[in-house]
Amino acid sequence: MLRTRITLVVVAATLLAILVSVVSSYRGVTGMVADQFDRALVDRADAVAAVLDAGRVPAERPDTAEQLLLPDGTVRPLSPGRAALPVPPGALAVARSGEGRLTAETTVGDRTFGVLVLGRGEGHGALVVSQDYADAERMDQEFLGRISWTTAGSAAACAALSWLLIGRILRPMRRLARAAERISSTQDLGTALPAAGRDEVGRLTLAFEVMLDALHRSMDTLQAQEEKAGT
Structure with a gap:
């Protein structure tokens, strides 16, 4: 994970x-x-x-x-x-x-x-x-004991704070991943993607939107060609 x-x-x-x-x-x-x-x-x-x-x-x-x-x-x-x-x-x-x-x-x-x-x-x-x-x-011995407890407490606080902050940072990526899973399962290229920000995740979202738009146009073109060939 x-x-x-x-x-x-x-x-x-x-x-x-x-x-x-x-x-x-x-x-x-x-x-x-x-x-x-x-x-x-x-x-x-x-x-x-x-x-x-x-x-x-x-x-x-x-x-x-x-x-x-x-x-x-x-x-x-x-x-x-x-x-x-x-x-x-x-x-x-x-x-x-x-x-x-x-x-x-x-x-x-x-x-x-x-x-x-x-x-x-x-x-x-x-x-x-x-x-x-x-x-x-x-x-x-007292100095080593206090330092050990302080180090353990600092590590625990760092782990908890990092877990929370990293969860918030990765939240847009999880939303994008869920949207991609829905598109994969429903084949609905019109599925709305999360709002794109200005960070790396936002750039990835924009790139994903461009890819979906190109794929959607390609499928429309292919469908039009098939309909034209059928007539």
């Missing part, structure tokens, strides 16, 4: 445009979220280092974990009762030199942590600050 095929083409084109927009938006959003978490990790590490230099214990935060990595590889959590997190490769080199920074990721079970290793000076090891990426992953 022409109406169905055209609707499917329109919906497919709309979905393609939406998917291109979604992919570009998703990349932009994930990049922004990653940058925000990286900045937050750096800010937290600098704040904890300043507190330690002042001889105080940093306040505990539920989304971060801080620990000291000594030059000999010993790990000391700064929050009482918290287990030490895995130290990323290269962190021990920073702890032994006491200089530089190292960023990495580590996984504990099904949880992913962003890790920043900050040297605290020669002989003092390094500060290791880990930030849970659960919030970032939750935001990512």
Whole structure:
């Protein structure tokens, strides 16, 4: 059915445009979220280092974990009762030199942590600050969920609107098709055709009228010749 095929083409084109927009938006959003978490990790590490230099214990935060990595590889959590997190490769080199920074990721079970290793000076090891990426992953899932529902709703609305509009556009063609079917079944070349517009369907209707008129004249001429031959 022409109406169905055209609707499917329109919906497919709309979905393609939406998917291109979604992919570009998703990349932009994930990049922004990653940058925000990286900045937050750096800010937290600098704040904890300043507190330690002042001889105080940093306040505990539920989304971060801080620990000291000594030059000999010993790990000391700064929050009482918290287990030490895995130290990323290269962190021990920073702890032994006491200089530089190292960023990495580590996984504990099904949880992913962003890790920043900050040297605290020669002989003092390094500060290791880990930030849970659960919030970032939750935001990512929420964004994908909302985009999926929005895409599905847009596709449904596009399909319904396209079906209605294409039906109106094809209405003159259906009228012309019904007129052609009546002419074919009744052999009545005088059957009225729908009014011709200025679009392509109107041009087709005019061409059909010209063809019927020529056929009607040909049949009249043939009939006259037969009557003349009979007399």
